[in-house]
Amino acid sequence: MADDVVVALDVGGTGIKCALVDSAGRVRHGERHPTAPQRGPDAVVTTILDLSADLADTAGRTGLRPRAVGVVVPGIVDEASGVAVWSANVGFRDVPLRELVGKRLGVPAALGHDVRAGGLAEARLGAGRGYRHVLVVPIGTGIAAAHVVDGQVFTGAHGAAGELGHIVVRPGGPPCGCGLRGCLEAVASAAAVARRYAERAEDAAGADRVAALAASGDPVAAAVWHEAIDALADGLLTGLALFDPEALVVGGGLAEAGDALLDPLGRALRARLTFHREPALFRAALGDGAGVLGAALIAQDALNRECA
Known part of the structure; x- marks a missing residue:
């Protein structure tokens, strides 16, 4: 057969x-x-x-x-x-x-x-496997999220749930494609990191290179990287308040930085927790x-x- x-x-x-x-x-x-x-x-x-x-x-x-x-x-x-x-x-x-x-x-x-x-694949087959409540956040050109509970994704009433990238984390900040200013996507996406570094250093570099430069002690790259992680922690804290996941899976181009992202992001998120329960934090496994x-x-x- x-x-x-x-x-x-x-x-x-x-x-x-x-x-x-x-x-x-x-x-x-x-x-x-x-x-x-x-x-x-x-x-x-x-x-x-x-x-x-x-x-x-x-x-x-x-x-x-x-x-x-x-x-x-x-x-x-x-x-x-x-x-x-x-x-x-x-x-x-x-x-x-x-x-x-x-x-x-x-x-x-x-x-x-x-x-x-x-996000469904990461929750069922990848980094979130074994957890009932998983929030998967890909960070690339944009930022979005998939909320997966018991292996099912919640889509919202109009199919637009999970637009975490359009939470305003820096009021009056950089313009976003959605028409607002200071959205998480406009501040902390891989594209935003590359754009801010290019503006300040007058040198083109992708987000992965900015992360490497920050780790090597470049002050401009370090400032840009810190600002992105700080904004991500603020945005993800909102995600935790809304969805209360057991596991938080971060993927996309920015996650290619690995521990250079996850370690400081975990510390920044932990420092913001009050009544929230800290989720397990993972890098996406399926690429x-x-x-x-x-x-x-x-x-x-x-x-x-x-x-x-």
Whole structure:
């Protein structure tokens, strides 16, 4: 009998990660393709459908049986109705992706949000495994969060839960893309760290290099790094007050700094705790594969519901 797998796609503004994943969470086949959003949203949808079909064909040729499909995308996603409501990166507006991919493959389908799906994978399969209440916070170009309880992500009434990056932590601070000033994302994201260092040092450097320079004693880098950690601690404290997690998992580009981030962040957060219980603090374990594994998990969940 053929081994059962699900088809999983993690659609980003630059690339699409694709995989065939079995019920144990093992990737049996993986691919990466460009998104090329400049072609327009209709072309991106066609690419998603074609890649899904190609992966299902690949499964059949290699003795695997595709049983469901999961797709995760950025932006605002209505997971209940399976609609990609809006995405600045890809250009989606009210695209019924779940229906489209399900019809193309003839199997149960699921549509999810990329950050929440990555958080789901970290909670079930990665650094948060074994904890019931997990808050996963990816810190990259932006900052978001996924609140996972008993292996399920809470999406909010309108699919926009977890926007931790748009908590104002520095009133009157740097402008944020959302229109406010001083949001956590505008102060402490990897992009914000790189931008602030470039402004002060008149030298371009990514957040990982800023962390290394700070560790080596560079005063400008150290000041920028300290300000980012201080702001992160303030923002995460709000997250603890709202969600009360057992485990806090930090990922994204900023987490590539490892202990240079987690050690001072843990100390700064601990110093702010009053009635809050301190969560276990971990670096994300799944890297940039978290999203596609999350897509596989929501596909498996859709299949289980269909079979129940």
